[in-house]
Amino acid sequence: MAEKLAEKFAKWHGIDRTKIAWYPEIDPEKCIGCKLCFVSCGRGVYDFDLKENIAVVAHKYQCLVGCSTCATICPAGAISFPDRALIQKIEKEEKVLVRIQEIAKKKKAKIDIEKARKEAMDMLSKMKTSVKYEVVGHVFESALMKSIRDAIKDCKVDLVDIAVESPSLKGCWEQKAPSLTKFTVVSTEMEDITKCTEIIDKIIKKSGMVLISKE
Numbered sequence: 001m002a003e004k005l006a007e008k009f010a011k012w013h014g015i016d017r018t019k020i021a022w023y024p025e026i027d028p029e030k031c032i033g034c035k036l037c038f039v040s041c042g043r044g045v046y047d048f049d050l051k052e053n054i055a056v057v058a059h060k061y062q063c064l065v066g067c068s069t070c071a072t073i074c075p076a077g078a079i080s081f082p083d084r085a086l087i088q089k090i091e092k093e094e095k096v097l098v099r100i101q102e103i104a105k106k107k108k109a110k111i112d113i114e115k116a117r118k119e120a121m122d123m124l125s126k127m128k129t130s131v132k133y134e135v136v137g138h139v140f141e142s143a144l145m146k147s148i149r150d151a152i153k154d155c156k157v158d159l160v161d162i163a164v165e166s167p168s169l170k171g172c173w174e175q176k177a178p179s180l181t182k183f184t185v186v187s188t189e190m191e192d193i194t195k196c197t198e199i200i201d202k203i204i205k206k207s208g209m210v211l212i213s214k215e
């Protein structure tokens with residue numbers, strides 16, 4: 001039987017969460033029972049089997065789409081996730097379906113689904129719904145992420161694939177070594193996120209960080 005999801009987990013950017021196969025899988029042969037995943041996931045995805053001394057995925061659709069923190073911290077490499085390309089594929093497909101319905105409604109007649117699909121794909125390929133950033137500088141001191149989060153609170157965008165490459169924590173704080181921060185701004189609701197990325201560009205500039213690539 002399908003898992004009954006609490007309202008806060010039921011949708012991801014308007015998409016039925018159960019349509020997105022993004023959740024962890026545990027290799028029971030590799031799991032050493034350290035419980036790190038169980039205690040660190042704030043969304044109650046894991047349970048722990050005391051008899052077998054292994055973590056188990058109890059509520060897979062409560063996993064945050066795009067998050068893979070537990071796989072990163074698992075000391076045994078026992079947790080795996082699907083390829084991230086899956087998320088982009090679903091976003092695109094969902095938009096295509098909405099577009100097909102719009103086109104069909106406009107034409108108010110029997111339409112060739114393949115033709116409508118092609119039209120929808122053409123439209124989508126012209127839209128800018130995802131932008132990758134790379135910035136260098138003192139990301140912790142600049143509070144860049146907090147400033148961006150505050151600024152995009154009312155925008156229908158989110159940041160995914162956030163990665164900070166730092167030489168060391170002490171190096172950053174005490175020897176002022178810069179870090180490389182990467183993230184992607186995405187939206188599954190807006191057709192063009194240029195206005196939101198312009199806001200983010202201004203914040204980066206104000207933070208003192210250096211924008212080295214944006215694509």
Ligand code: SF4
Nearest residue numbers: 031032034035037074
């Ligand atoms: S973090 Fe890894 S090794 Fe530890 S309980 Fe979870 S799956 Fe098992």
Ligand code: SF4
Nearest residue numbers: 041045063064067070
């Ligand atoms: S990826 Fe994140 S949300 Fe999903 S189970 Fe792991 S820690 Fe929890």
